[in-house]
Amino acid sequence: MSTIKYTPDHEWVQIEADGVVTVGITVHAQDALGDVVFVDLPAIGASFAAKDVAGVVESVKAAADVYMPVSGEIVEVNEALRDDPSLANSDPLRAGWFFKVKLSAAAELDGLMDSTAYDELVKNS
Template structure:
């Protein structure tokens, strides 16, 4: 069964989001997503400064089984990427909610997390 931290927000494309104290939003893939992908061997992230529209493709995750797009569920500017994840993509398998965050966005809309799922709704979505 997938681990789904209650303090995070989720979207149906299997990304998680966390509001940071500085107003940015950190994004990564869920435990459920990494389980489906299997052993992750490559991660491509957007460049710092990239302007993303909501639902844009923002990166790629490749595993031994498949490649999958990573989406930007919110509009904003990429302000930081996780270089450690690029260097060690397997982190996404072992700590999807910890050191394996993907990137941080400064959202265009202050209410950017409206419409996201809480942990209970995400668990229902994935049938857990």
């Protein structure tokens, strides 16, 4: 069973078994953005620290940075999302994922929120 964690910036992180995590934006984020029309994804092989800007998502209403939830190296990007940015709206937690990261500091995952804490954050924002 995979575990999903959340950031205060509305990214989700799905923890895979091999030290790789999948990253995307939450349902709340895509609701706030509206219809996504463009995504700028990071380059495979690029390394980022947690909280670095790793990409951009643009909608008809606004543009927003996509932050790295954890430190690591980009090992895969979702080319289907680049071709069809609306996947970020229609299926943000599955087909609309943004990129996969090989963790360089797995302990950073401990600083992310579980779904209960994230739901509280969204409810109180």
